[in-house]
Amino acid sequence: MADTVAASGQGTRRSRRRGLLWHARRNPSMTLGLAILALVILGTVFASRLTHYDPILIDPLARLKPPSAAHALGTDVVGRDLWSRTIYGGRISLLIGITVALLTTSIGLLIGLVSGYNRTADAILMRIMDGLMSIPAILLAIAFMAFMPASIITVVAAISIVEIPRVVRLVRGVVLSIREQAYIEAAVISGSRVGRILIRHILPNTLAPLSVQATYVCAAAILFESLLSFLGAGTPPEIPSWGNIMAEGRTYFVLAPWIILAPGFMLSLTVLAINLLGDSLRDLLDPRFARRL
Amino acid sequence: MWTLIIRRMLATAPVLATVAVVVFAILHVAPGDPAAVIAGDQATPQQILDIRAKLGLDLPFRDQFMLWLNNTLHGNFGTSIFSNQPVGLLILQRLQPTIALTITTTIVTVALAVPIGVLAAWRAGSWIDRMLMSFAVLGFSFPVFVVGYILIYLFAVELRFLPIQGYRPLEDGFWPFLQHLVLPSLALGMSFMALIARITRASVLEVLSQDHIRTARAKGMSVRQLLFSHALPNAAVPIVTIIGAGVAILLGGVVVTESVFAIPGLGRLVVDAILQRDYPVIQAVLLIFSVTYVFVNLAIDLLYVVVDPRIRY
Numbered sequence: 001m002a003d004t005v006a007a008s009g010q011g012t013r014r015s016r017r018r019g020l021l022w023h024a025r026r027n028p029s030m031t032l033g034l035a036i037l038a039l040v041i042l043g044t045v046f047a048s049r050l051t052h053y054d055p056i057l058i059d060p061l062a063r064l065k066p067p068s069a070a071h072a073l074g075t076d077v078v079g080r081d082l083w084s085r086t087i088y089g090g091r092i093s094l095l096i097g098i099t100v101a102l103l104t105t106s107i108g109l110l111i112g113l114v115s116g117y118n119r120t121a122d123a124i125l126m127r128i129m130d131g132l133m134s135i136p137a138i139l140l141a142i143a144f145m146a147f148m149p150a151s152i153i154t155v156v157a158a159i160s161i162v163e164i165p166r167v168v169r170l171v172r173g174v175v176l177s178i179r180e181q182a183y184i185e186a187a188v189i190s191g192s193r194v195g196r197i198l199i200r201h202i203l204p205n206t207l208a209p210l211s212v213q214a215t216y217v218c219a220a221a222i223l224f225e226s227l228l229s230f231l232g233a234g235t236p237p238e239i240p241s242w243g244n245i246m247a248e249g250r251t252y253f254v255l256a257p258w259i260i261l262a263p264g265f266m267l268s269l270t271v272l273a274i275n276l277l278g279d280s281l282r283d284l285l286d287p288r289f290a291r292r293l
Numbered sequence: 294m295w296t297l298i299i300r301r302m303l304a305t306a307p308v309l310a311t312v313a314v315v316v317f318a319i320l321h322v323a324p325g326d327p328a329a330v331i332a333g334d335q336a337t338p339q340q341i342l343d344i345r346a347k348l349g350l351d352l353p354f355r356d357q358f359m360l361w362l363n364n365t366l367h368g369n370f371g372t373s374i375f376s377n378q379p380v381g382l383l384i385l386q387r388l389q390p391t392i393a394l395t396i397t398t399t400i401v402t403v404a405l406a407v408p409i410g411v412l413a414a415w416r417a418g419s420w421i422d423r424m425l426m427s428f429a430v431l432g433f434s435f436p437v438f439v440v441g442y443i444l445i446y447l448f449a450v451e452l453r454f455l456p457i458q459g460y461r462p463l464e465d466g467f468w469p470f471l472q473h474l475v476l477p478s479l480a481l482g483m484s485f486m487a488l489i490a491r492i493t494r495a496s497v498l499e500v501l502s503q504d505h506i507r508t509a510r511a512k513g514m515s516v517r518q519l520l521f522s523h524a525l526p527n528a529a530v531p532i533v534t535i536i537g538a539g540v541a542i543l544l545g546g547v548v549v550t551e552s553v554f555a556i557p558g559l560g561r562l563v564v565d566a567i568l569q570r571d572y573p574v575i576q577a578v579l580l581i582f583s584v585t586y587v588f589v590n591l592a593i594d595l596l597y598v599v600v601d602p603r604i605r606y
Contacts, residue, residue, distance in 0.1 A: 131311025135583045136545035139563065143319050143575055146567040147330050223436050227549060230438055231564050246438070254457065257446050264439035272434035279430070 027284075033276030040270050044090035053081035055088040055240045064256045074258040076248060085240045086263050092152070092241035093222045093270065099156050100221035101214045104163040109210060111164070112171025113198050117179065122172070129165040137162040138227060145233040155234055159224045163217050170213050174206045208285040215278030219271045226267050242267045301594055305587050312583045313365075316576055317358055331374065331570045344374060348572065365580065371573035373566075380577045383562060390460045391547055391558035394481065397474045398543060402482035402489065403536065409486075410493025410532075411520050417498055425490065432487030437546045441480035441553035448476060458555040473556075481550040485539045492535040496528035503527075529600045537593035544582050 024031040043050060053071075059079030067074045073082040115125045132140070141158040148154040178184065179202065187197050228234030229243025237244055242263040249259030320327045328345035329336065344350070348371075349357050364371065370380035413425040435443075449457040455476055461469040500506065501524055509519055548560035555561075559578055566574035 127307045127311055130308045131315055133541075134308055134312050134587050135315060135579060136541055136548070136586065138545035138548055139579055139582060140315075142548075142564070142567050143579055144322070146570055146575065147320055147322065147327075219434070227436065227438065231549065231552060232568055233564075246442075253442065253445070254450055257442070257450065260439075260442045261446065264436075264442060268435040268439050271436070272431065275430055275434050 027280055029276045030280035030284075033273045033280065036269060036273035037277065040090060040266070040273065041094065043087050044094055047084075047087040047091065050087055051081065051084040053084040055085045056080065056238075064252060066256070067258055073262045074256065076245070076256070076259050077252055082245070082258060082262050085245050086242070086266055089240045089242045089245055089263060090266065090270070092235060092239060093225055093267065096152065096156055096159070096225045096235075097218040097222040097274075100159045100163060101218035103156065104160050104167050104217050105210055105214045107160070108164050108167025109171050109203075109206065112168045112206070113175060113202065115168060116172040116175025117194065117198060117202075125168070126172070129168050132161070132165045138224070141224060141228060142231060142233040145228060150234075150236045152235055152239075155225055155228060158228070159221045162224070163220060167210070167213055167217065170209055171206050174209060175202055178202050178205050212278055212282045212285060215274055215281060219274040219278065222267070222271055222274070226263075298595060302591060305591055308587055309584065312580070312587070313362060314358075316579045316583070317361055319575075319579075320572055321354070327572075331572055333570065347372070347374065361576075365577075370577040373574050374571050375569050380573050383574060384559065384577060384581065387557060387559045387562045389462060389558075390551070390556050391560060393463070393470070393474060394477055394547060394550065394556065394558060395543055397471075398478040398482045398485070399536075401478050402486045405482075406486040406489035407493050407525075407532065410490040411497050411525060413490065413494040414497035414501060414524075415516070415520055417494075422494075426494070429487040429490050432483045432490075435483065437480055437484070437549045438553050440483045441476070441550060444476045444480055445553075458553075460554075460556040460558075473554075477550050477554045477556060480553065481543065481546045484546070485542055488539055488542070489532065489535055493528070493532050496531045497524050500524045500527045526600075530597060533593055533596060533600055537590045540589045541586055544586060 057080060059075070059081075062071070062075045062079040064077055065071055065075040065079075071081050071083065073086060075081055076085070111125060115122045141162050144158040144161060145154060148158075184197060184201055187201055192200075225234060225241060226243035226246065229237075229241050230247045232247060234243055235241045237247070245263040246260045249256065253260055320330075326341070326345075328341045328348070328350050331344050331348075332341045349360055352360065361371075368381065370384070372379055373383055376383065409425055413422045416422050445457055448454045456473055459473055461473050463470050497520070506519065506523060509523055514523075547558065548564060550556070551558045551560035552564055559581070563575060563578040565571075566578070
């Protein structure tokens with residue numbers, strides 16, 4: 001990113017003075033993404049201020065009530081308030097999304113650097129990554145979940161295993177293209193050690209595409225958590241996460257479609273916001289690298 | 294060229310080997326005794342012993358793997374722990390819905406997404422382009438199960454055009470068969486469609502900026518002929534590649550779609566097996582899906598030669 005700023009030099013300094021509104025108008029999809037995301041984050045952080053219902057409080061008298069003044073999004077099969085469950089559920093999704101994004105980018109970066117620079121390690125690591133990527137992601141994650149104790153940590157581990165190979169590929173690609181550059185050759189000739197070359201000269205080049213990839217991983221992780229929970233192999237069912245709420249609504253969909261549609265809509269909106277952010281970040285940083293394939 | 298085709302085919306061997314090891318090792322990743330994990334919390338010691346003997350878990354790890362590999366390569370996938378039926382038979386019974394769903398989805402998706410991408414590229418920068426590409430971003434973000442339920446709500450619950458859930462085999466007649474596949478295919482194809490449309494747009498856009506397109510236009514060629522007989526074939530390689538890569542999305546999505554629409558296919562089989570920890574079934578279905586993916590991509594690689602005769606490997 002430092003390169004981009006330095007390269008555009010004068011222009012950047014001028015545009016910085018133009019203020020927030022100018023940038024917002026120039027980059028509408030990023031603004032929209034940031035705005036939605038900010039709303040979702042604020043909503044989940046201050047969930048207790050936005051509702052006076054307890055997300056796990058059972059109210060047998062108010063079962064399967066459609067949206068009304070008392071319950072803005074209706075209630076579920078045991079009378080729990082859906083608005084309250086949905087905003088509290090966002091906490092789990094965002095937490096898992098961010099954790100997985102940080103975890104996979106750091107592990108993927110490490111493996112990718114080694115793989116890109118050392119041919120022997122590369123041959124072994126890439127076979128493993130190819131193998132992992134050949135198993136449909138959802139299946140690999142649920143199969144992993146099946147034999148592990150159900151907990152949020154297991155969910156994070158399952159999603160990370162699926163996402164790491166994709167990050168490794170990206171980092172490795174960048175390393176392979178950078179190591180052929182003349183300045184790396186110069187560094188080798190002047191006696192820099194491998195570790196120093198990797199960290200000082202190659203690592204900074206991976207950061208721009210990596211940060212774009214991190215947003216996509218975050219979106220994918222949020223989707224995955226819901227999918228796993230929806231299929232009954234994710235976050236423990238007593239925790240209200242978007243996937244769990246939807247899973248509970250499956251049986252009553254015709255009777256009470258709001259149980260699935262409300263968290264489903266929130267989920268899609270959040271993922272949309274993160275994708276918009278990622279896309280505009282990609283266009284901003286470097287259009288060549290982080291094509292989403 | 295043949296040597297190159299053979300070399301490409303041989304290159305799938307290490308990938309398939311890794312898949313086999315991963316699929317086999319999943320059970321052994323879990324902490325504790327695998328037999329106890331499969332048997333669940335309420336199992337008696339005798340049940341755990343039975344499972345251990347049935348799966349050959351008392352053998353050393355390497356022997357277990359070789360035995361399993363040997364059996365699998367001979368088409369023997371073992372017996373289900375829960376139904377006690379051969380896994381091969383269980384899979385055969387569930388094959389038709391899954392194949393039908395993937396084929397209809399691929400057809401619908403490619404038939405819609407490629408023209409959308411071409412249209413967006415032709416009108417790049419216009420409101421049509423922006424609208425189509427916003428739709429593509431939406432398609433990425435709305436997960437299969439959310440799209441599925443929205444479609445069920447609109448077309449089955451409110452409008453009553455189509456059945457809510459279920460599957461009719463082809464033997465019951467073509468029309469009911471198709472009726473039950475419309476909504477699942479659309480739901481499953483949504484993100485795949487978004488992906489293909491985006492790549493098609495980018496790829497065609499690149500070709501459209503080339504000289505031979507300008508020449509053809511200058512000679513007065515019609516727009517349709519220009520787009521579909523000059524631009525699209527030259528843009529085909531990335532599109533075909535992404536269709537192959539998207540098969541992974543499709544195979545994964547099948548699992549979810551079948552759950553949403555109550556379709557008794559392989560996806561439903563494996564989800565049930567996973568919830569019951571029916572290990573032989575999980576292994577077999579995981580292996581079938583992965584091998585399918587590897588071979589589809591092998592086929593796509595070989596297809597490059599047909600799509601673009603300049604490629605001779």
